[in-house]
Amino acid sequence: MEDFIMKEKYRKILPYSFYKRSTIKVAKELLGKLLVHNTREGMISGIIVETEAYLGRNDPASHAAAKKTPRNSVMFGHCGRAYVYFIYGNHYCFNVVAHPDNVAGAVLIRALEPCGGIQLMRENRDTEQINNLTNGPGKLTQALGIARSHNGCDLKKDSLKIYDIGCNIKAEVIARCSRIGIKEGLDLLLRFYIKDNRNISRK
DNA sequence: ACAGCGATTGACT
């Protein structure tokens, strides 16, 4: 499986048109895609297994629910860029900007299945346990070395990229439920994950 | 200028 994924030949960088669609659709379809960070130390990558959609207006849990501010401005901008923010004084969360024209929206990447650069992930996370490397939004940014400087970076051109590896996740193995860690908007079912995957952040 | 608090995690009962 890993050998297959690592062959450039079978990978395609997702085009901007992939991201310029309904945020919810993009959240679902990012499952099974490969997130890759090219670092000085080497390449670190993982397959996306859990996402959450955050919309613009009409989503009280979204950073973009109110007005555009310095922090959330990337959510209102070009699709296919990274929205990275610092939370709880400790952690970074990585999102992909995705929305139809003239609105705001982003998909939070909540969990990955480790693929390449696992030894680097272990060093970044200071643990040997493979099942504790990327099973949460703050954990995966630490494992991949994603931080403040990646906010606004282009996921087609910069060191952080997302690839289609020809892995189609069937609708019947995608679970849908309400999002984690929010107080409002719990009626919206905008969390998606691959059923029975070992790396999801919570049940 | 400042109080309040968060799209989390890890340690602990």
Next chain:
DNA sequence: GTCAATCGCTGTA
């Protein structure tokens, strides 16, 4: 299951 850590953004003044 509970709870503290920790810092910078945001709204209010």
